[in-house]
Amino acid sequence: MGRCLQRELPTKGTGGNARASRAWKGEQPGVDLARRRRMRRPNPGPDLGGFILHMLSFDAQAPTLCDTLGRPLRSLRLSVTDRCNLRCQYCMPEEEYVWLPREDLLTLEETAQLARIFVESGVRKIRLTGGEPLLRRNLSHLVELLASIRGLHELALTTNGVLLAQHAPALRAAGLQRLTISLDTLRPERFRALAGRDSLAEVLAGIRAAADAGFTGTKLDSVLLRGTNDDELFDLLAFGREHGVEVRFLEYMDVAGATRWTIKQVVTKAEILAKLTQRFGRVEPLSENGSAPAQRFCLPDGTTFGIIASTSAPFCRTCDRSRLTADGLWFLCLYAIRGLDLRGPLRGGASPEAIRHLIQQAWRQRDDRGAELRRELPDRRAFIPLEGLRRDPHLEMHTRGG
Numbered sequence: 001m002g003r004c005l006q007r008e009l010p011t012k013g014t015g016g017n018a019r020a021s022r023a024w025k026g027e028q029p030g031v032d033l034a035r036r037r038r039m040r041r042p043n044p045g046p047d048l049g050g051f052i053l054h055m056l057s058f059d060a061q062a063p064t065l066c067d068t069l070g071r072p073l074r075s076l077r078l079s080v081t082d083r084c085n086l087r088c089q090y091c092m093p094e095e096e097y098v099w100l101p102r103e104d105l106l107t108l109e110e111t112a113q114l115a116r117i118f119v120e121s122g123v124r125k126i127r128l129t130g131g132e133p134l135l136r137r138n139l140s141h142l143v144e145l146l147a148s149i150r151g152l153h154e155l156a157l158t159t160n161g162v163l164l165a166q167h168a169p170a171l172r173a174a175g176l177q178r179l180t181i182s183l184d185t186l187r188p189e190r191f192r193a194l195a196g197r198d199s200l201a202e203v204l205a206g207i208r209a210a211a212d213a214g215f216t217g218t219k220l221d222s223v224l225l226r227g228t229n230d231d232e233l234f235d236l237l238a239f240g241r242e243h244g245v246e247v248r249f250l251e252y253m254d255v256a257g258a259t260r261w262t263i264k265q266v267v268t269k270a271e272i273l274a275k276l277t278q279r280f281g282r283v284e285p286l287s288e289n290g291s292a293p294a295q296r297f298c299l300p301d302g303t304t305f306g307i308i309a310s311t312s313a314p315f316c317r318t319c320d321r322s323r324l325t326a327d328g329l330w331f332l333c334l335y336a337i338r339g340l341d342l343r344g345p346l347r348g349g350a351s352p353e354a355i356r357h358l359i360q361q362a363w364r365q366r367d368d369r370g371a372e373l374r375r376e377l378p379d380r381r382a383f384i385p386l387e388g389l390r391r392d393p394h395l396e397m398h399t400r401g402g
Contacts, residue, residue: 065122067366073122073359074291074320078115079129079401080136081105081326082393086160087196088184090223090252091397093260094386095196098393104327106343108138112145114324114342115152117352121359125154127180129401131326134163140174147175156180158221158401162199164206168213179210180219180248185229186239194229207243218245219306224267225252233275241303248294248306254374255334256384256395263380269309273297291318314371322363323400331400332362335370335383339394 064072082100084092106114115126126146133139146155156178157171164181183203185191191200210218220240224230233249240247249272254261276299277283286296286304293315294306323331328343340362345355374380384395393399 065360065363067363069317069367069369071291071318071366072320073118073322073363075125075127075322076115076118076123077127077129077321077323077401078111079131079324079326079399080111080133080139080142081131082396082399083135084130084132084160084398085135085162085197086132086199088160088182088223089194089196089228089260090225097396097398098390100325100327100393100399104343106326106328106346108142108145110328110343110346111142112149113352114328114346114355115146116149117356118324118359119149119151120352121356121363124152125156126152127401128155128157129323130158131398131401132160132162133157134159134167136326139167140170143171143174143176154178158182159206160195161203161206162197163202165202165209168206168209168215172213172215176215178217178219179215180221181207181210181245182222183207183220183236183239184222184224185232186235187232190229207245211244220245220247221250221308222247223250223252224272226265226267228265230267233272234279237276237299237303237305240305246296246304246306248308250308251311253310253371254380254383255397259382259384259386261382266311268312269295269307270312272307291315291320293319310371311375314369314375316369316372319369325394325400329394329400330359330362332366333368333370334397334400335374336368337395339400 064074066072082097087093087095115123118126128139128143130136136142143155143157146152155176157176158180159182161181161183164179168179181203184194185200188198188200191203192198207218207220220236222229222232222236224233236247236249249267251268252261252266273283276297281300284298286298288296293308293310295309296304296306298304319333321334323334324342325331325339328341328346329339330342331339340358342355342358345358374383
């Protein structure tokens with residue numbers, strides 16, 4: 001128990017309505033970001049190909065760090081801020097919050113340093129999150145630092161899209177590969193009620209700007225709430241098809257921060273599929289291996305979409321994700337109450353090897369399956385009351401990232 005050998009699967013294009021595989025045309029699968037950037041330059045000689053094949057073989061045979069359930073350490077959600085410019089009802093329904101002390105926040109260089117240690121420990125995918133990550137100053141510089149890490153295969157960002165139009169070109173130029181944008185409604189008045197701000201026009205502009213900047217394989221995440229926006233199921237799918245992006249429908253989760261959550265508001269995967277089948281005909285599941293949270297489907301006309309059924313059908317047994325907060329606290333599960341402090345050792349002068357040992361030791365002992373345990377509760381209510389969240393802001397969803 002602890003370590004296992006597992007071959008690294010080549011990184012795939014994300015598919016979907018934008019035919020994201022075009023983004024990878026001419027690039028070798030499984031090659032990390034730093035090597036991809038070097039490969040775009042003219043070939044300096046015949047030895048480069050052999051070197052790349054050697055490095056691919058080395059990555060493929062490297063030992064994989066596994067937890068007690070055999071789940072590898074592969075994906076890291078990297079929060080760069082706990083601040084957000086929206087107040088979505090399912091995540092940050094209050095207007096005022098207790099924020100992390102600014103002096104505790106990791107610098108961009110510290111964040112990149114920890115990210116490098118995680119990659120050396122087995123992480124292959126990093127997703128920048130928040131809060132709203134585009135609120136972090138000089139984010140493009142961090143993207144540049146992360147994109148240069150050898151061994152990192154995928155670098156993505158999740159955003160609410162409000163500031164995306166002004167940042168998309170710089171993020172793309174810095175080396176960001178993929179985007180996930182939140183879009184829960186297409187109606188301005190409903191957006192205002194759901195998000196507490198009148199920013200739908202900015203989000204739509206951000207979606208267009210992402211395409212103009214060259215991003216492909218973009219995902220749109222829509223949290224469906226019964227009686228609130230579940231009547232836009234078909235409209236959101238049509239929007240995704242029209243704009244060449246794949247929509248993913250998320251079940252409403254009772255994570256910390258969702259203080260107004262009730263089971264009655266959850267629109268389940270089964271309900272979503274039933275409605276789509278009734279409207280469009282047979283919905284085909286797409287058979288895919290991996291640990292991605294979304295199960296993907298295809299409509300008769302070829303439109304693809306995903307469903308993340310974290311509430312009714314948790315994927316804990318294949319979850320390879322962990323989360324690092326903007327102040328350096330590492331959480332092994334979205335529902336975890338406690339995290340491991342990595343900022344302290346980093347600022348205290350601990351060597352990369354010492355920090356890597358802390359990471360490896362914690363992951364080997366990991367047995368979390370928070371969503372499964374929540375599903376088994378007979379009287380399921382909001383995870384943590386508001387008073388508890390104000391005592392410890394690290395429990396908030398917007399602090400540890402989605």
